[in-house]
Amino acid sequence: MNAHTYPCPRGPALPWLLRHLVQVHSPLAKDLAAEILERNLPIPLENRTRLVGELAAVGHGVIARGLWSRWSVGRDRGRFIASPALMIRMVSLFNHLRHKEEEVLEERDGKGPFPDEQLIRDKIEDYGGFINLVMAEFSRAHHPISAAHHRTLTSYARALFIIGDFTKGTAMIQILLGRQEMPDLYDVNVTLTGHR
Incomplete structure (x- = not known):
């Protein structure tokens, strides 16, 4: 049987297809996103934050990070890095990945050194740095x-709560109160559940 390679769709069809594949939880979403990253396929600016956020939301960390790193520099970076929804999804995913690695270390604690220990410590540090x-x-964009x-x-307060910095997160909420902006139901939920 002969295998044929077909080019990716171009223009608005490409982000539409990727969003569709992510929404139906298709493994093809990861393949298509990897191709976008590897071949540096053009994605319209207005679709970038949503695409990376959706990839992060379904756990495709390597690809989401690669695309974030690519699109967080250059002429159009401001709108991309300033997205509250994207920032929350990236922080949430990489904090989750960091905690998974920390759990591995905790399980091994007291059992002596093990071969992958330094690799795991490096991952924890890398995720934290990212x-x-x-x-x-x-923060710089705003x-x-x-x-x-x-x-x-x-959103910034929520990210601080997610990473466990409750002091700074609470300070952000206090800034809102100091400006006499009454917290809405969303703000209360962020304050109460942002640490998850």
């Missing part, structure tokens, strides 16, 4: 973060 980068770029729009500040 989380810090995503949050720093987001500088000063204390003067940011209500939703932006709430």
Whole structure:
């Protein structure tokens, strides 16, 4: 049987196809996203944050990170890194990955050194560094973060709660209160459940 390779669709069809494959949980979504990353296929600016966010939401961390790294530099970076939804998804995914690796270390604690220990420690450090980068770029895009729009500040607070920095997260919520912006139900949920 002969195998044929077909080129990826171009223009608006490509992000549409990837979104569809992600939504139906197709393994082809990862393959298509990998091809976008490897071949540097053009994706319209207005589709980038949503695509990377959706890839992060379904756990495709390597590809989401690769695309985030590509699109977080250059002329159009500002709109990309400033997305609250994208920042939350990336922080959430990589914090989850970091905790999984920390759990492996905790399970092995007291049982002596093991062959992959340094590799796991390196992953934990790498994930933490990437989380810090995503949050720093987001904060820089909204500088000063204390003067940011209500939703932006709430998203930043949520990210801080996700990574376990409750002191800074609470300080962000207090900034909203100091501006006499009453918390809505979403803000309360962020405060109460953001640590998950």
